[in-house]
Amino acid sequence: MSATIQSIEAILVDIPTIRPHKLAMTTMGVQTMVIVRVKDSDGLEGLGEATTIGGLAYGPESPESVKLTIDTYFRPQLIGQPVDAINTLRVRLNRATRGNNLAKSAIETALLDLQGKRLNCPVSDLFGGAVHQHIPVLWTLASGDTARDIEEALGLIETRRHCDFKLKIGSRALMDDVRHVAAIKDAVGESASVRVDVNQAWDESTAARGMAELQAAGIDLVEQPTPMKDHAALVRLSQKFHLPILADEAVADASDMYNLAAAGFSGAVALKIAKAGGPAQALKQAAVAQAAGIGLYGGTLLEGTIGTVAALHAWSTLETLHWGTEMFGPLLMKDDIVDKPLSFHDNGVELPQGPGLGVTLNEDKLAEYSRKDK
Numbered sequence: 001m002s003a004t005i006q007s008i009e010a011i012l013v014d015i016p017t018i019r020p021h022k023l024a025m026t027t028m029g030v031q032t033m034v035i036v037r038v039k040d041s042d043g044l045e046g047l048g049e050a051t052t053i054g055g056l057a058y059g060p061e062s063p064e065s066v067k068l069t070i071d072t073y074f075r076p077q078l079i080g081q082p083v084d085a086i087n088t089l090r091v092r093l094n095r096a097t098r099g100n101n102l103a104k105s106a107i108e109t110a111l112l113d114l115q116g117k118r119l120n121c122p123v124s125d126l127f128g129g130a131v132h133q134h135i136p137v138l139w140t141l142a143s144g145d146t147a148r149d150i151e152e153a154l155g156l157i158e159t160r161r162h163c164d165f166k167l168k169i170g171s172r173a174l175m176d177d178v179r180h181v182a183a184i185k186d187a188v189g190e191s192a193s194v195r196v197d198v199n200q201a202w203d204e205s206t207a208a209r210g211m212a213e214l215q216a217a218g219i220d221l222v223e224q225p226t227p228m229k230d231h232a233a234l235v236r237l238s239q240k241f242h243l244p245i246l247a248d249e250a251v252a253d254a255s256d257m258y259n260l261a262a263a264g265f266s267g268a269v270a271l272k273i274a275k276a277g278g279p280a281q282a283l284k285q286a287a288v289a290q291a292a293g294i295g296l297y298g299g300t301l302l303e304g305t306i307g308t309v310a311a312l313h314a315w316s317t318l319e320t321l322h323w324g325t326e327m328f329g330p331l332l333m334k335d336d337i338v339d340k341p342l343s344f345h346d347n348g349v350e351l352p353q354g355p356g357l358g359v360t361l362n363e364d365k366l367a368e369y370s371r372k373d374k
């Protein structure tokens with residue numbers, strides 16, 4: 001008789017960012033994580049995490065809605081169930097609840113962490129094993145000030161923490177954004193890859209102009225230039241320029257990936273465990289992208305260490321991440337709630353060793369940053 005799920009706790013944790021992080025749709029100064037703790041009848045505990053950006057500014061789930069979904073709707077479906085039946089539990093959750101992939105991702109992560117601890121193997125082994133132990137990680141420049149972004153980039157190149165950069169644009173007038181990006185590309189030089197993320201802020205004609213300007217400025221990739229539901233625009237733009245597009249908000253899971261590829265999209269896709277509903281679900285989406293010849297990129301929703309490590313265990317099993325990853329979330333936060341932070345060096349990060357995710361909570365830090373009920 002396998003162990004059963006005894007308790008599920010979803011904890012809101014607020015940690016200030018090291019600086020304001022300015023995207024097209026919001027500027028964030030605090031990151032809120034939903035930390036999930038699943039305990040089984042053998043006394044083992046699995047950890048999961050869900051984050052998003054700016055409350056409801058990025059997508060349809062907020063940290064508070066994730067907590068409510070887990071407490072009110074997921075818990076009754078999971079308590080008492082066999083803890084190692086991960087696929088059966090997903091089927092059960094999907095039959096009883098629609099959508100809410102951020103919440104589902106946190107639960108899947110916690111169940112995978114538990115499974116790894118029960119089998120005494122890393123989560124990546126549950127996916128067939130890591131092909132890579134050191135994963136490339138770029139940095140997002142988003143202070144809102146060109147000179148500050150340049151200073152930040154040059155410092156990170158100097159310390160070899162990052163050699164590639166993503167710039168957040170879309171909130172300025174088009175040519176102001178182009179000048180901002182061109183100045184940074186000029187400053188970091190040819191050896192650094194510079195990409196942009198527009199976070200859906202342009203309409204198709206603005207995107208056509210913007211992509212022509214960015215292509216001329218030597219930018220390598222344009223992320224989600226137009227609104228997420230307009231797949232046809234992404235297809236037309238991807239066929240108009242050799243500057244590749246990275247689909248992000250437009251593609252949450254494997255079926256979105258299939259639909260966008262079937263519509264004729266060429267380019268790349270940002271895999272995110274949160275959007276897909278968990279690490280295993282993101283790998284299914286990766287398989288569809290690979291079959292369609294679409295490039296892979298390990299995306300983040302600015303998770304802390306737990307969510308970031310969950311994604312890294314999945315990305316580590318992929319032979320080729322054509323565009324690397326952006327798994328820098330823990331570095332954007334002023335503090336951490338795990339005992340041993342990730343090791344970022346040589347323009348990437350090491351995959352933690354040890355059973356499950358390979359991370360343990362620091363209970364004092366967790367208590368310090370947990371949201372106090374008002």
Ligand SMILES: O=C(O)C[C@H]1C=CC(=O)O1
Nearest residue numbers: 140197199300301302326
């Ligand atoms: O891709 C996004 O829009 C979400 C996230 C990833 C990096 C970042 O700064 O924001």
Ligand SMILES: [Mn+2]
Nearest residue numbers: 197223224248
């Ligand atoms: Mn994005």
